[in-house]
Amino acid sequence: MSGRRYPWDLRPVPWSDQPEFTRGMFEGVVLLSWGIAPRDKLATRRQLRAMGLRPGGQDPVAVLYFRNRAACKKVFANLYLISEAKPVRPMTAARRAALDKALAARRTCRTCGRDVGYYMPTSTRECWECENSEDTEQGAGVAA
Incomplete structure (x- = not known):
């Protein structure tokens, strides 16, 4: 019996007032697949760093997952709210x-x-x- 591991699910999310389609929950955090995360509201650590920001102690609000076919693996990345991010500390x-x-x-x-x-x-x-x-x-x- 083959079924989707992460089926589509309509649920409330922290970055929107309306419920959005997600892939369910993963370790207590909203799970998003490739291409459905809002780029203007969520970012990975590296993306935050490129913007001159850091997570600033906030917990991830979502987890992005995608398949790396070459390595035959699933890759998971934490997503943080850009609005809650803080500027990078200056180099002293x-x-x-x-x-x-x-x-x-x-x-x-x-x-x-x-x-x-x-x-x-x-x-x-x-x-x-x-x-x-x-x-x-x-x-x-x-x-x-």
Whole structure:
């Protein structure tokens, strides 16, 4: 027996005075499918950030779902009210210094201790020279 997992449902929603068609509820939040969310009233975190806004502590009012056919998955994204969003906090000197320090740590080799100018792999945190020199030393030790 095959039926729709999320059938159409007419229900009241927080962003409109009138009931609207949705796909039911998902974990206690209104579920919307691709293309039916009002773009002028709801946005994802990334869309809010592109507008210079942040959720500002509000809970998501809806969940958007769509299928990624290439990955054979369903993708869920939280939607927030644009009217309730707050502006992004400005970058202060202290926040900028902390960010620069964190990014410098990602560029510093764990073995030789120098800033190599690129972000190293998180698995080794070593520059290409240190990583390759250890491989050749290990290979020479095994052969001997």
